[in-house]
Amino acid sequence: MPPVDFGRRHFRIDTARIATRIPLRSVVISLILLAVIILGGLYSMTIGAYEVSFGEVMNALVNPAADPDIRQVVFEWRLPRVLFAVLCGAALALSGGIFQSLTRNPLGSPDIIGFGIGAQFGVTLLMLVFNLNTYAFKAVGALAGGLFTALLVYVLANKNTMSSFRLIIVGIGVSAGLGSLTSWILITVSVEKAMMAATWGAGSIASLGFDQLVPAAIVFVLVTVIALPLNRTLPVLEMGDDAATALGINPARTRLSAMIIGVALVALVTAAAGPISFIALAAPQIAQRLIRSNTPMGTIPVMLTGAALVVVSDAVAQLLEVPVGVVTVSVGGLYLAWLLARQYSRRV
Template identity: 80%
Template structure:
């Protein structure tokens, strides 16, 4: 009896998966800090992190230049993965990711307006632009897709259409400005964490912590909402209020990353599904495993990006595109 009670309270598989993901993040993060113009081997990185009396030059390179990049990769991956879990649970569809239904493009459009049109390039103004753009897109998609009952298929299709329209507007803005401004926006639009330091990490971490705490109740309410509005209402959960909260918190997480690093695509799509399969969960809304999966994906992707000399967004798009093709094929085969 005691053993059964403990096994119910402690999801052993989830704990093991989380532990394995933490190891992957630490190893990949330490390995990524050996990559760069200044040659630092793995032992020197370990010494710089754990030994205060090690070479001060190496400590400066590792702790002041490279560590913030790794921490930002963890933060961005966790935020995007949690946003993906929220929207996939909300739409009850593995394709219900902010990358697919346009919220990420809306945040990108808002930042582009701030940077190019209003010439406000600080993190605060980019964060405001990303949040407003993402929320506007979310409300627009929700309004266009809402017809008495909310269909996840309709939401995704409308989101793809709105995303295409906003992408066209963004392209039109970029070709209408000077080459210098267009290059600046294009560089940001590739999705990179290379130039980010502790100055940007601290406010981003504070915002992430606030949004994470606010979204924790969704870990309980969204899986219930997946059973249908009638079941959720019978259990004392308001479907409308839950959807609104989910959209606000999900868009805030996407905006947080977009403002700091630009659009890092497909992590929100892939991480919840990978986490769900690893933990054998019935829902993509498992906060800790989902966030750790996203963090591991971005840390490993950024290490690969440094090796090949491209922004991390290029790596995630390349891998995510293959994953999306496989997911669509799997969905089609299941229905056939």
């Protein structure tokens, strides 16, 4: 039997337990993105009040006998920030890919549907009203707020059949309402609390260290492992419920598990760094175009794209001396405007 021509080059993995093909383009793009993350992270570690050259950063990373002051700056202050940027970008991008695949719409990201706003509202409520400001309580608040918003949007948008357009419109309305509630909380508390919440709400990873990174990384790895089967089931679900059912996939169960996983990833980032907007919207679409895929649900390239975006954005934020969320909102707003114009031009 002649081999099947897939129209592009593939790596073939064929063992006793695994048989798969990996597109060569995906591998090349992933390696390029990994290089961008490494170079961007190294450059980011040279920026700050304490001047450290690129060579000194490299020496501090590989040489235990390097200057102890420089090693302290690099390892204890700047390396956790870079690693957090990678984690936040990967988590947000994977969440965005999940929701865009679920809705079959490039606008179906947690930023637009409102799950990110819900997580932000949950953290704000616990932080300002109940004075619970630890990372654990923030994580609980973000997860509870995100899940509550997801349930509310799902109930309001579910009318016999689930329409992606209706889901997005309802999500925008719910996020506007939750945003108003968050603003109301901010104006009813003291100025000190409001300033603290506003600083957190801008989205910043500047003050995060290994104390927050370790538990966040453990949760991220667990959630990512749980999400791996979605890489197979969600693209099938994009073909429709009938096709998915015929192939042995339960659409309702898959949607529920995907929604919980996507919200958990957003909550993980929101609890640690605050709302870092538009990465979940842009990263899956950029990755999809880079690897020329038919679906935004491509785990490794999507996560690497998100990580690269946040690492580069954080380096720019340090140069401008602003929170990373300000940079992602500025760039993401332009991307959203372009995406809306492109979607409209297709319909006209």
